[in-house]
Amino acid sequence: MPIQSEIALDAGHGMAVARTLRALRQKRPLVHSITNLVVNNSTANALLAIGASPAMVVAEQEAAAFARIADSLVINLGTITAPDARAMALAAEAAREAGTPWVMDPVAVGALAYRSNVAVELLAHRPAAIRGNASEILALAGLVDPGAGGSAASGRGVDSAHETETALEAAQGLARRTASVVTVSGAVDLCTDGARLMRIGNGHPMMTRVTGLGCTATALLGACLAVEPDALLASAHATVLIGVAGELAAERSRGPGSLQLELLDALFLLDDATLETRTRLEVQAGPDAAGAPA
Amino acid sequence: MPIQSEIALDAGHGMAVARTLRALRQKRPLVHSITNLVVNNSTANALLAIGASPAMVVAEQEAAAFARIADSLVINLGTITAPDARAMALAAEAAREAGTPWVMDPVAVGALAYRSNVAVELLAHRPAAIRGNASEILALAGLVDPGAGGSAASGRGVDSAHETETALEAAQGLARRTASVVTVSGAVDLCTDGARLMRIGNGHPMMTRVTGLGCTATALLGACLAVEPDALLASAHATVLIGVAGELAAERSRGPGSLQLELLDALFLLDDATLETRTRLEVQAGPDAAGAPA
Amino acid sequence: MPIQSEIALDAGHGMAVARTLRALRQKRPLVHSITNLVVNNSTANALLAIGASPAMVVAEQEAAAFARIADSLVINLGTITAPDARAMALAAEAAREAGTPWVMDPVAVGALAYRSNVAVELLAHRPAAIRGNASEILALAGLVDPGAGGSAASGRGVDSAHETETALEAAQGLARRTASVVTVSGAVDLCTDGARLMRIGNGHPMMTRVTGLGCTATALLGACLAVEPDALLASAHATVLIGVAGELAAERSRGPGSLQLELLDALFLLDDATLETRTRLEVQAGPDAAGAPA
Numbered sequence A, B, C: 001m002p003i004q005s006e007i008a009l010d011a012g013h014g015m016a017v018a019r020t021l022r023a024l025r026q027k028r029p030l031v032h033s034i035t036n037l038v039v040n041n042s043t044a045n046a047l048l049a050i051g052a053s054p055a056m057v058v059a060e061q062e063a064a065a066f067a068r069i070a071d072s073l074v075i076n077l078g079t080i081t082a083p084d085a086r087a088m089a090l091a092a093e094a095a096r097e098a099g100t101p102w103v104m105d106p107v108a109v110g111a112l113a114y115r116s117n118v119a120v121e122l123l124a125h126r127p128a129a130i131r132g133n134a135s136e137i138l139a140l141a142g143l144v145d146p147g148a149g150g151s152a153a154s155g156r157g158v159d160s161a162h163e164t165e166t167a168l169e170a171a172q173g174l175a176r177r178t179a180s181v182v183t184v185s186g187a188v189d190l191c192t193d194g195a196r197l198m199r200i201g202n203g204h205p206m207m208t209r210v211t212g213l214g215c216t217a218t219a220l221l222g223a224c225l226a227v228e229p230d231a232l233l234a235s236a237h238a239t240v241l242i243g244v245a246g247e248l249a250a251e252r253s254r255g256p257g258s259l260q261l262e263l264l265d266a267l268f269l270l271d272d273a274t275l276e277t278r279t280r281l282e283v284q285a286g287p288d289a290a291g292a293p294a
Helices: A011-027 A040-050 A063-069 A082-098 A113-125 A134-144 A164-178 A205-209 A213-225 A231-251 A256-269 A272-278 B011-027 B040-050 B063-069 B082-098 B113-125 B134-144 B164-178 B205-209 B213-225 B231-251 B256-269 B272-278 C011-027 C040-050 C063-069 C082-098 C113-125 C134-144 C164-178 C205-209 C213-225 C231-251 C256-269 C272-278
Strands: A030-034 A053-056 A072-076 A102-105 A129-133 A181-185 A189-192 A197-200 A281-284 B030-034 B053-056 B072-076 B102-105 B129-133 B181-185 B189-192 B197-200 B281-284 C030-034 C053-056 C072-076 C102-105 C129-133 C181-185 C189-192 C197-200 C281-284
Touching (some): A011 A040, A011 A213, A011 A272, A011 A281, A030 A082, A030 A213, A040 A053, A040 A213, A040 A256, A040 C205, A040 C256, A063 A082, A072 A082, A082 A102, A082 A113, A102 A113, A113 A134, A129 A164, A129 A213, A134 A164, A134 A181, A164 A181, A164 A189, A181 A231, A197 A231, A205 A231, A213 A231, A213 A256, A231 A256, A231 A272, A256 B256, B011 B213, B011 B231, B011 B281, B030 B040, B030 B063, B040 B053, B040 B213, B040 B256, B072 B082, B082 B102, B082 B113, B129 B134, B129 B164, B129 B213, B129 B231, B134 B164, B134 B181, B181 B213, B181 B231, B189 B231, B197 B231, B205 B231, B213 B231, B231 B256, B231 B272, B256 C040, B256 C256, C011 C040, C011 C213, C011 C272, C030 C040, C030 C213, C040 C053, C040 C213, C072 C082, C072 C213, C082 C102, C082 C113, C102 C113, C129 C134, C129 C164, C129 C213, C129 C231, C134 C164, C134 C181, C164 C181, C164 C189, C181 C213, C189 C231, C197 C231, C205 C231, C213 C231, C231 C256, C231 C272
Parallel strands (some): A030 A053, A072 A102, A129 A181, B030 B072, C030 C072, C102 C129, C129 C181
Antiparallel strands (some): A181 A189, A197 A281, B189 B197, B197 B281, C181 C189, C189 C197, C197 C281
């Protein structure tokens, strides 16, 4: 049964998502990932399933060189250690220099001081995109600009303590200060570059019962950055892709074990018609339209 | 087809297990895990499936802070390195100070000197529970009290070279010396606090064909510690939960691939009626009743 | 539907593969693995499914001791870091001294300088077998003997940029210089000890959509080395085992999620009759017969 959502179906945006997916499958972008110990395997499989070519290259000796030849870079702070932090900084710096677009997933930033500092330092290398839940985005915005409505105290881990919409203003501020597109994940997902705003209503509650599907969304976002130069579209389209695949998977599952399997099959099988009939993506012109002061 | 077991069905204990499961699903405890490279993903998924909230926080810079805010802590020595050992010591110390209950899985202790020393040192931080196979428990008991019937030489790795019952006396001695509840896994599982003893007859032989289901049992034990203050009940109930889920999964599987998927679905779908009709748990009053000298 | 292959079915070789599998299931060899972050879980599960006993022991403090008691050793460079490199060198050295056969998977060698140097240094410890794709074998051969037809510049990561046959001469040269059996993976796989040559035509294109199935093939090769003293046969038989299991899995799958599950079930269920009717293995007497100059 289809999921209820306040975001209406939109076939036009569905066709745009389908175009991004076709470009991805044609290019097979090499996605350099420095991610966490929990999702190395599952995100590699998701990237392969959708048509990208993942490569987890994590050594300090190799991270910069590989970020230069990759088509995009994914940095995820989920289980960060000091060697990881050094490799991430080297990779992000090389990516910036080489023009390789990259995305950061600030997992549990705000809940733990060490990774919060790492995340702020990585922002100097200008990610094209940032993706996190409301608690993480509120925390990161507060760290970057303590006076501007973010919140440094939040969350106890990977699960958000906040509703998505509460992070809208913080996300817009963070996007403007970092020149990144910020995605806030939740029942409704928000993507903003500080001016434009998109809301996505795809996905299924059961997806929170499989570990690392947020990390998987970030990995797919990295893959889309390699084929869609507008990071707002790349972020929104990746959010639709994982959301629609999650819906299809939930419809075929009995529980989280089968959901995980079906999600990989669904990413592999996604086609134009499915995206045109399932995409829930809504555009708002600017921050004022969202009721949020600039 | 149901598995034969020398341990009889017991609906009363099944109802107690079901109460623990309901408490777990209601609280959604934050389970801090420093575990091995093989099972980070699979134990996170098992914890999510049953209703807990896993968080793998492994850096030395973060382990102590996170152990203080978590509801319980799981430490698993499976692929331990020196940075892991430092993080584990910091986490265990913080857990003891904060009153966060924690469980240790001494994977392959006895077979390798380095991790054997780490395990003994961690015991100073007073785990609420210890869970291993007969070889591991014999080895750990021998390391803690070389004159008391344990065996320092055992095993070649993760598979036990000993029957469960051969470790009964060692488990009881280890429990008394460490003030922990000790679980010995096997075809029949034993849980003891040194005085009380429980035997659990759930589970299926096919579970040994999926990597890390012992580690998964330890992870679930950690989750149960967050909701059941009696560590003997927490240990026994976790053992029943994974065992019953494993039986259900084996009945729906063709091999270890499908077993792994079905186990996650079964953990998610477990309900009172299933636990009341499947639980095989037997209580013995004290060490003498088990035929083991104190 | 069966896959087309230029390599003919051969029941005689199928019976030989089945004998290796029976020996493996009887011995349950302890396979010490120092492998990459993406495949620790999936290769452990594949080894368990086929009947081996995997143990991922990765610490510098433990690697040598464990390599001495293991029945074989698998070293995979996929996500190598400096601590990994030290543990690998210690394990490989101990394996050589103890007579433990070992296999190296030079993932992405050639694309990255750091791991290329590590791979060349590990060769001093005389692996019984080396297994990689054409780009990796061309690169490694070029590093070992720069004047002999290899190619140091190749690949961008884990996917080969070369056809298998283009690496035949390099593989034969590498095998002779290192006294190892070299397997080149691809649509048709080659195994050579420098004199003898085998081609295997099993497998399915969908296998490239699941992460780390090349690493899984290497892991199974390690298991076969523990029961088949002729490393050429061990390499070829492992290649058939994963290939046939992959074919069976592809026939039962909708996509890469179900393929991954079905592969584990297929490895567990493999039997003599299936191997006798599915094995595609062709032997050529010597390098001249393959059209390659010695």
